Amino acid sequence: MGLRNVAAVAALALGLGTAALAQDDPVKVGFIYVGPVGDFGWSYQHDQGRLAVEATFGDAVETTFVESVPEGADAERVLRQMAQAGNDLIFTTSFGFMNPTLNVAKQFPDVKFEHATGYQRAENVSTYSSRFYEGRHVIGLIAGHMTESNIIGYIGAYPIPEVIRGINAAYLAAKSVNPEVEFRIVWANTWFDPALEADAAKTLIEQGADVLMQHTDSTAAMTIAEEEGIVAFGQASNMINFGPEAQLTAIIDEWTPYYIQRVQDVMDGTWESSDTWGGIGSGMVEFAEFSDKIPEDVQAEATAAIDAIVAGTLHPFTGPINKQDGSPWLAEGEVADDGTLLGMNFYVEGIEGVIPQ
Template identity: 50%
Template sequence: MFRVRSTVAAIAAGASLMLGILPATHAAEPLKVAFVYLGPIGDGGWTYQHDQGRLAIEKEFGSKIKTTYVENVPETADAERVIRQLAADGNQLIFTTSFGYMDPTIKVAKSFPKVHFVHATGYKTAANAGTYQTRFYEGAYLLGIVAGKMTKSNTLGFVGSFPVPEVVRNINAYTLGAQSVNPKIKTKVVWVNTWYDPGKERQAAETLVAQGADMLAQNTDSPAVVQVAQEKGVHAFGWDTDMAKYGPKAHLTANTENWGVYYSREVKRELAGTWKPEQTLWGIKENLVVLSALNPSVPADVAKLFNEKKQAIVDGKLNPFAGPLKDNTGATKVPAGSALPMGELQGINWLVDGVEGSLPK
């Protein structure tokens, strides 16, 4: 019986080949790509924008990839548990998208040497783990230029999350941009010790307005700061995403990220078998840092200057951290004719002259 069935099968196969019908083959398994998020995908800020990047690669690569994500993962032992489970589930490329995931990412990477990990905003790497972050301070500098030209009180406000280098760079760049067009500028900072807490962000913004700030920026994830600016009749800037809908009159522009361009590159390398760990640092030139459209209320001369300075950054003619620079104790940090080295900028732990207060311990 077995021989007869085999012969029939062989005849059928031969007939199929004569008719040009190829035998069925198994489709290649899709590349499994995972994302670990600090906040909810609907936060309107950091996590939302990363998830837009995830959706962009789903659209670009279609059935070649399968993505998954876990949201609301705190920067605690829970992060290691989640990352480890994603690796155990067969994900081959895992993006961990918050600074506090750095050590858990490296720890799990050692346990899964064949899985590739990429950590956002950190500095630790391994044979199978790289990092990625933006020159977001370029955009913060441009926000400062608009703020410095349009402020009436000469007082800027900034809602700070944590005193990590990423945030310190942005506060400093925001202040330096404003001072480049208005030497009278002072920046007040309220620290909230969280990346995402709309209530705390709102309270911080209200405090800054009460202290005289009429231009608000943030390094937090919700649109609460923009909403307060709209209510109080002052101006604000979106952060991570375009937040104009939350404050149509208040919102002047936004410093945003186009994460899709980076995620696309990493997926292409993974699919081609050429992935390797890198420390990627992209900015405006690479279209990872994107400034949203200026509010029509921005004066024409300010818009012109904004666009000229943006182009100067793209052309490499403007470095926001070029000297002379002093910290807010008066100590010279960068002499005239030089710029803060990238290594020092990556670990910056001091505030520029004009930023009031000190970094929390």
């Protein structure tokens, strides 16, 4: 957990009072993960939130999880079993779990569901996500300064708006400090496959990339960066142990306060379906310690960007910005609205390649 949220979580835990602990039966909370909890990335970070729920509520809760569940029909089967097992609240933590979540929620109207990174709600289904693109802006600034080859490699999972937003945000930031920068993108078509992710990293390095970014879940790219003597950014979790020399910083997804609050809402009987899209300011997006390899002036610039995003004076998607084909998207000073960002399906001008269909 990042330092920013330690005090908040502690205060929340102290404020639980006797109401939560007076439950005759524990509140049952289930989690479904697309990868293994040992991926040290996306699923690992969600599971850290689950463990924090246990630590906060003690015997008042009972949590379970199922890991490495493929998106699709198998996810629906697992979710149905979770609901039948008596879970009061179920967190479904991957974009591709959206339709299975909605389908099962219809069959179990008394069970509450929370779907990460989705966009469809129901009376008993909430959505929650992080503004990962804010973090991508910051690491894009750093990458633009740090690259010597002017080629930044990016490993994407699936061509969904969440991933495309991150690529565009990182590219625009890198380009703003280094007009010569190029992005090379490899689509892995998986969230978690260390062998495939390692191959993608090697391919990008062969193409001249000396900085790696990723929107996939394993530590494979960081390990390759360490072996090859280049630099990279951790994804979803602090990956410093896998690249002590390679990691410049990492975007950390901090789910703990949200998970604790939503469990508390169930206990209090105040849970309602809602949309939550938090960012750096809310503490949902945090950063690992900056590497000493980043020059002090670049660290200062990155820190200033973080502060400006929190203050609301900087938005990563502020015009003028054109789409990849050169058509205008945002005019001078215009800021992208959330609806457009949530459905983003295009590259910005300057990025080469085609988004897979």
